[in-house]
Amino acid sequence: MKKNGIAILLISLGALHLAVLAAGFLSPYDVVEQDRQFPFAPPTRVHFIDAEGTVHWRPFICVLAEDAAQFGVYHEDMQKCFPVRFLVPGTPYKWGGIFASRQHLLGVDPPARLFLMGTDGYGRDLFSRFLHGGQISLAAGLLATLLSLGLGTLLGTASGFYGGWLDAAVMRFGELFIALPWLYLLFALRAFLPLNINPSQAFLLLIAVIGSVGWARPARLIRGVVLSGKERHYVLAARIFGGSSLYLMRRHILPQTYSIILTQAVLLIPQYILAEVTLSFLGLGVGEPVPSWGNMLASLQQYHVMVSYWWMLLPGVALVPVFLGYVLLANTLQTRAI
Numbered sequence: 619m620k621k622n623g624i625a626i627l628l629i630s631l632g633a634l635h636l637a638v639l640a641a642g643f644l645s646p647y648d649v650v651e652q653d654r655q656f657p658f659a660p661p662t663r664v665h666f667i668d669a670e671g672t673v674h675w676r677p678f679i680c681v682l683a684e685d686a687a688q689f690g691v692y693h694e695d696m697q698k699c700f701p702v703r704f705l706v707p708g709t710p711y712k713w714g715g716i717f718a719s720r721q722h723l724l725g726v727d728p729p730a731r732l733f734l735m736g737t738d739g740y741g742r743d744l745f746s747r748f749l750h751g752g753q754i755s756l757a758a759g760l761l762a763t764l765l766s767l768g769l770g771t772l773l774g775t776a777s778g779f780y781g782g783w784l785d786a787a788v789m790r791f792g793e794l795f796i797a798l799p800w801l802y803l804l805f806a807l808r809a810f811l812p813l814n815i816n817p818s819q820a821f822l823l824l825i826a827v828i829g830s831v832g833w834a835r836p837a838r839l840i841r842g843v844v845l846s847g848k849e850r851h852y853v854l855a856a857r858i859f860g861g862s863s864l865y866l867m868r869r870h871i872l873p874q875t876y877s878i879i880l881t882q883a884v885l886l887i888p889q890y891i892l893a894e895v896t897l898s899f900l901g902l903g904v905g906e907p908v909p910s911w912g913n914m915l916a917s918l919q920q921y922h923v924m925v926s927y928w929w930m931l932l933p934g935v936a937l938v939p940v941f942l943g944y945v946l947l948a949n950t951l952q953t954r955a956i
Contacts, residue, residue, distance in 0.1 A: 631943045638752035642711030644723050645746030646732050650907045651709070653731065653741035656682065658690040658927045661736045669696040677702045681730050690926065700730040736929035738917060748933050751909035755898075758825055758910075759891035763883050765829030766890075770836030771879060775867055777837065778844030789841070792834035801896065803831050817908040824903050828893045836882045840875050847871045881951045888944040895937070911937060 637644060664677045681698040685691040706725035712718050726732045735744035777788040795803075815823070844867075847853060853870045861869075891911075897903035898912025899919075906913060914933045918924045924931070 628947070630939075631947065634752075634940060634943075635756060638749055638756055639714070641746075641749035641753055642713065642719070643721065645743070645749045646708065646722060646724050646726075646734075647743040647746045648709040649742065649747045649750045649909050651742065653737070655684070656692075656731060656733070656737050656741045657739050658923075658930075659692055659731075659733050659737040659741070660927075661929055661932075662731070662733045663694065664702065665699070668699065674701075679726060679730055679732060698730075700726045702726055702732065735932050736927070738914075738930065739923070744914070744929065744932065747909040747914055748911070748936065751911045751914055751933070754821060754904055754908065754910035755891050755894050755912065758821065758828065758894040759887045759889075761825045762829035762832070762890040762893075763886045765825065766832040766886055767836055767879055767883060769830070769833035770882070771840055771872075771875065773833065774837035774840030775844050775872065775875070778841035779848055779863065779867060779871065785841070788837065792837050795831060795834040796838075800831050801893070805902070817904050820904050824894060824897060828890050832886060832890070836879070836886075839878050839882065843875045843878055844871055847874045877951075881948060884944055884948040884951060888941045891937075891940070 659682060662679050662682070664679055665674075666677055667673050668678075678699045678701045680694040680696050681700075682692045683695055685693060703725050704723060706722055707720045708722040708725055710718060710720045724732060733743055733745070735748060737743060738747075773788050773792075777785040848866070848871060850870075853866060856866055856870060894903055894910065895912035895915070898905075898910045899915050901913075901916065903912055904910045911933055915930075917930060918934075
């Protein structure tokens with residue numbers, strides 16, 4: 619893939635992460651706010667043409683009314699329409715957890731409601747929950763990857779550089795982690811942890827569990843690079859001139875592993891996001907009412923929800939471009955490294 623292809627992938631992934639980071643600004647409603655008048659409401663239709671055929675430059679929506687005879691069936695009242703407003707005050711939030719704000723990108727005046735991805739069974743806005751849930755799922759993937767690569771770099775470098783019994787012990791231990799199916803290992807580790815914990819503790823435990831099982835493969839790859847790098851002539855020369863082991867690893871050997879670390883990071887992030895989604899989907903990750911992409915999909919375990927309300931599948935469908943972007947980027951980096 620050409621350089622502009624890599625740039626497009628990086629821009630797309632960067633835009634996704636920025637949107638998730640700015641979830642408070644982009645989401646119209648609070649993630650735990652329930653509106654029992656709109657359970658399983660479909661995505662709101664945005665109009666530019668009114669009932670009389672007049673074209674409006676500003677988009678507008680119409681008030682939803684639930685069918686009195688059928689649960690979860692809604693009709694628009696075309697006589698009660700409200701324009702979509704931009705930069706409107708709403709539920710307070712914090713940028714990056716620091717700067718308080720009440721400004722939201724989109725909003726409508728009551729009694730109209732703007733549900734871009736519909737609502738769940740409690741009347742909570744799925745679009746707002748999807749953006750905030752991305753903060754949990756993406757952060758879990760990124761932080762667990764940092765943990766795995768940190769352990770893999772430390773153990774792989776030490777194993778390859780010092781060799782001997784340390785190399786044998788690390789590699790045998792790593793083979794055990796590689797041989798075990800990682801998903802079942804996650805289930806086993808999570809089963810030993812307490813179930814009744816708050817969302818913050820569950821999030822940290824999730825990162826620790828996911829990140830601690832994926833270090834072996836990066837460690838083996840880094841070890842191979844270190845074994846080759848420490849035999850290079852300039853490294854041997856630096857050793858002869860009195861360079862310490864720490865200096866040699868930091869100055870001459872570790873820079874040779876950066877491409878491996880970058881490629882492994884791009885490969886591990888989507889795997890760990892999927893691990894978080896899977897565990898939360900099964901009720902072993904971050905629990906309600908804090909949203910994550912996994913527990914948002916948990917309602918699909920009920921057959922009637924899956925077949926009756928198609929918009930409940932949207933959080934899962936939105937994961938496809940996330941994984942595809944990381945996979946294509948990893949393939950590009952691997953191709954360029956060959």
